[in-house]
Amino acid sequence: MSRNADSPYILTAANSATAIEQGLAGAEWYTSPIPKAALRELLERRDGPALRDTLLWFGLLAASGYAGFQLWGTWWAVFPFLIYGVLYGSTSDSRWHESSHGTAFRSDWLNNSLYELASFMVMRESTVWRWSHARHHSDTIIVGRDPEIAVPRPPDIKAMLMVFFNLNTAPNYFRKLCLHAGGRLTDEEPLYIPASEHPKVFFKARIYLLIYAAVIATAVFQRSLLPLMYIGLPNFYGAWLMPVYGDTQHAGLAENVLDHRLNCRTVYMHPINRYLYWNMNYHIEHHMFPLVPYHALPKLHELVKADMPAPYRGLREAWREIIPAILRQTKDPGYFVKRTLPTPTQPLQPAAAVLSSSTAAAADGWVEAGDAALLGKEDVIRFDHAERTYALYQTAGGGYHATDGTCTHGRAHLADGLVKGNLIECPKHNGRFDITDGSPQRPPACAALRTYPLENRDGRLFLNLARAGLSDAGEPQVPRGEQAQPRHLDRGVGA
Ligand code: FES
Structure with missing residues (x-):
């Protein structure tokens, strides 16, 4: 959606600074408590569900496309192309989204392949949008920070209607493609895309x-519109379903809050819609726990729903709220829908255990961290000591390792993440680090973590704070306007 140059929604250094001064950038967000064992089960990656769903999607695209080809030249071709267009121009959005998080499949190559394909289909440059979406998850609907606010206030109703057929998005997209293909970025993009990624942006645009x-x-050459009916035009004639689903995520809700229950909607949907939308109707749950794959979101919802505002009973109920809200915002931009947060009827589940010690480290740097029985295999636990926080790990093979406790990309506790092999996956944007040497292994994590020796001595964990190591891999590559996070958060900051 186009914005005036003086709009507070533009990601200028000044607008970003305003959000930073207000403590809204890269801030701590509310997280519903959930038992660690249950969360770990939900985080389990599988290839099966997304392979099944993707093969069905390809099959539907192929069948409708083939029917359109056979019927081309007759009015009957309208019907298969209406289906093809929606599958191509709208449902590629949720495939793009899930694979961007790297959670749809267990295998990275499958996530990356679907991501590149779906990015092209939905008219989003894959590198640009990987970084923009990371920022959207850090600073969801924070004005001046979030590049993906779909309905800035006051809403531009004409622009919102044009989005249903990409009439404003497409010219903007092709303008940026040409700019990038020529080796240039917009003024906003360097604020969230690190310089090391710029060549990829230029290459893919070409x-x-x-x-x-x-x-x-x-x-x-063929003197026929038919090739464009398969690539290009579906983004116009088939885009309408994307905002029907997508605008329910945040439109009309609060800005500049640090609780996803206040700025996201969870909407119950028919199974066909959930298939097309890949369960993104559980949007509060997705934002609160972005590591959870789409196929596990219904189970996650059951676990946390007592701590959530009432879900909307369907698309119709959500839109009955959105339409009057955005109409009112055209005259009263300060208005927003206030969600009512529940008072839990049952005690909330205890959050994951945190080890802590106030005992000073010995002269040789060793400090006792706690009971080793609390740290299972392929597991991570948080340890707080002297106003600093660490992540302690045990690999599947029984190796003990420790790193800084917070991600070098943003303000997230790695102890809330997922250990797989020698990797820890950050709970916020799915960046990954090698826990043996701290090196970054998956963007947006670019800077290495410090590592520390960790030992299990007769069932007690001992950490050495004097022998910190720092891998050379992955020098900090922080986008302009993005503050590198401190290597250690003060205790109490972070989830
Ligand atoms: S906070 Fe972004 S990858 Fe960790």
């Missing part, structure tokens, strides 16, 4: 333009 040029050339 590839995208080449594909569009080839499709247009084929259409001209």
